[in-house]
Amino acid sequence: KNQVEQSPQSLIILEGKNCTLQCNYTVSPFSNLRWYKQDTGRGPVSLTIMTFSENTKSNGRYTATLDADTKQSSLHITASQLSDSASYICVVGGSARQLTFGSGTQLTVLP
Amino acid sequence: GAGVSQSPSNKVTEKGKDVELRCDPISGHTALYWYRQSLGQGLEFLIYFQGNSAPDKSGLPSDRFSAERTGGSVSTLTIQRTQQEDSAVYLCASSPRGAGALAKNIQYFGAGTRLSVL
Numbered sequence: 001k002n003q004v005e006q007s008p009q010s011l012i013i014l015e016g017k018n019c020t021l022q023c024n025y026t027v028s029p030f031s032n033l034r035w036y037k038q039d040t041g042r043g044p045v046s047l048t049i050m051t052f053s054e055n056t057k058s059n060g061r062y063t064a065t066l067d068a069d070t071k072q073s074s075l076h077i078t079a080s081q082l083s084d085s086a087s088y089i090c091v092v093g094g095s096a097r098q099l100t101f102g103s104g105t106q107l108t109v110l111p
Numbered sequence: 112g113a114g115v116s117q118s119p120s121n122k123v124t125e126k127g128k129d130v131e132l133r134c135d136p137i138s139g140h141t142a143l144y145w146y147r148q149s150l151g152q153g154l155e156f157l158i159y160f161q162g163n164s165a166p167d168k169s170g171l172p173s174d175r176f177s178a179e180r181t182g183g184s185v186s187t188l189t190i191q192r193t194q195q196e197d198s199a200v201y202l203c204a205s206s207p208r209g210a211g212a213l214a215k216n217i218q219y220f221g222a223g224t225r226l227s228v229l
């Protein structure tokens with residue numbers, strides 16, 4: 001069964017600090033891995049998309065890494081801001097119709 | 112509008128009633144997805160439309176759920192005889208083509224419809 005597991009489930013950090021979110025997956029076939037940010041009451045918004053051959057992708061203060069051999073990905077947030085408080089969802093794309101979603105990491109950034 | 116639009120944003124209904132949820136995708140996007148998000152849970156795939164192909168209904172949880180996409184654009188998700196366990200946020204997304212395999216094919220999500228079944 002295709003699965004995407006994220007850790008931690010929730011995380012609280014102080015503004016200005018860095019943090020790293022983890023994603024492990026068992027999805028076959030594998031095509032791409034995405035990280036989404038979902039603000040409360042909003043739909044998810046794409047942050048990064050990586051294919052099998054890419055092992056890092058940055059979007060501003062967000063940097064995603066991918067190790068396709070170990071089937072692990074991480075999302076690193078640098079110099080966190082209050083607006084980073086959200087749920088971060090790891091999504092793995094397989095065949096043309098298949099996207100498997102993780103249950104997300106709820107990040108809270110405190111002043 | 113520029114994004115995916117869903118209506119209503121909130122829907123409260125009584126158990127046993129039917130509800131219709133609407134999704135207006137981004138113009139020109141051929142792929143449209145419906146997902147369900149229960150409190151504290153990941154997104155659960157419901158149904159996928161791609162162009163004129165037969166929809167992938169493999170995620171629909173029961174025959175009370177159905178969806179249509181008219182003219183390759185607007186989609187409606189219908190839940191008949193609603194149950195309390197149907198309470199969730201229903202999210203619609205569109206992408207230029209099928210988002211799964213095509214790495215640069217970004218999904219764009221609507222804000223969702225929050226359904227509460229009393």
